[in-house]
Amino acid sequence: AQSVAQPEDQVNVAEGNPLTVKCTYSVSGNPYLFWYVQYPNRGLQFLLKYITGDNLVKGSYGFEAEFNKSQTSFHLKKPSALVSDSALYFCAVRDIPSNTGKLIFGQGTTLQVKP
Amino acid sequence: DGGITQSPKYLFRKEGQNVTLSCEQNLNHDAMYWYRQDPGQGLRLIYYSQIVNDFQKGDIAEGYSVSREKKESFPLTVTSAQKNPTAFYLCASSPSGGAGTEAFFGQGTRLTVV
Numbered sequence: 735a736q737s738v739a740q741p742e743d744q745v746n747v748a749e750g751n752p753l754t755v756k757c758t759y760s761v762s763g764n765p766y767l768f769w770y771v772q773y774p775n776r777g778l779q780f781l782l783k784y785i786t787g788d789n790l791v792k793g794s795y796g797f798e799a800e801f802n803k804s805q806t807s808f809h810l811k812k813p814s815a816l817v818s819d820s821a822l823y824f825c826a827v828r829d830i831p832s833n834t835g836k837l838i839f840g841q842g843t844t845l846q847v848k849p
Numbered sequence: 850d851g852g853i854t855q856s857p858k859y860l861f862r863k864e865g866q867n868v869t870l871s872c873e874q875n876l877n878h879d880a881m882y883w884y885r886q887d888p889g890q891g892l893r894l895i896y897y898s899q900i901v902n903d904f905q906k907g908d909i910a911e912g913y914s915v916s917r918e919k920k921e922s923f924p925l926t927v928t929s930a931q932k933n934p935t936a937f938y939l940c941a942s943s944p945s946g947g948a949g950t951e952a953f954f955g956q957g958t959r960l961t962v963v
Contacts, residue, residue, distance in 0.1 A: 743889070766948045777855075777939055777954035778892075785949035824891065828948050835880050835899060835943060836907065837952055839891040 740840035755810040757825030766828035855955035872940035879945035881923040
């Protein structure tokens with residue numbers, strides 16, 4: 735079965751420092767991977783995706799993610815964190831075998847950036 | 850502006866009542882989804898529809914019902930059979946036929962049982 739794991743419930747980082755939010759996946763076939771961000775009481779906003787090609791994917795708001803096939807990981811990164819980056823982050827994988835188009839989400843990681 | 854509109858933003862339900870959450874999109878997307886979000890559990894799929902007049906149960910469909918009479922609209926009814934309906938509900942849509950296309954989400958409806 736397709737699955738996604740986010741091993742950290744919360745990540746704390748100081749403003750200006752680099753940040754990493756971890757995601758690992760388990761899929762049959764090629765992975766279609768996504769990162770979303772959610773602010774309190776709001777919907778999910780798309781940040782970036784990996785379909786094929788370069789392992790380093792650049793997205794919105796200065797975020798990027800590194801796809802690593804051998805480690806089955808898709809970690810979200812940003813070189814310099816902002817306080818406004820504090821939010822809930824979700825990694826997701828497209829459920830190809832079910833042919834439903836649905837996304838399977840990880841549990842979410844709360845990012846706290848302190849001034 | 851194109852997007853997905855969910856209403857209401859907050860909804861209160863009494864025990865034994867059915868309530869309906871609205872979801873409208875003007876993105877011309879074929880596929881629409883309803884997810885339920887509970888703290889620490891990520892998002893779980895309730896129902897999905899890949900085309901008008903057709904919909905399928907997701908992972909946690911019990912106690913919910915949907916309809917898809919128009920491409921733009923995918924309302925979700927939370928019935929009295931749903932024993933623990935307090936949650937944040939998210940509607941999403943995506944174009945069909947593309948595994949690499951991202952889903953777009955509405956702003957959510959927070960349902961509370963009183």
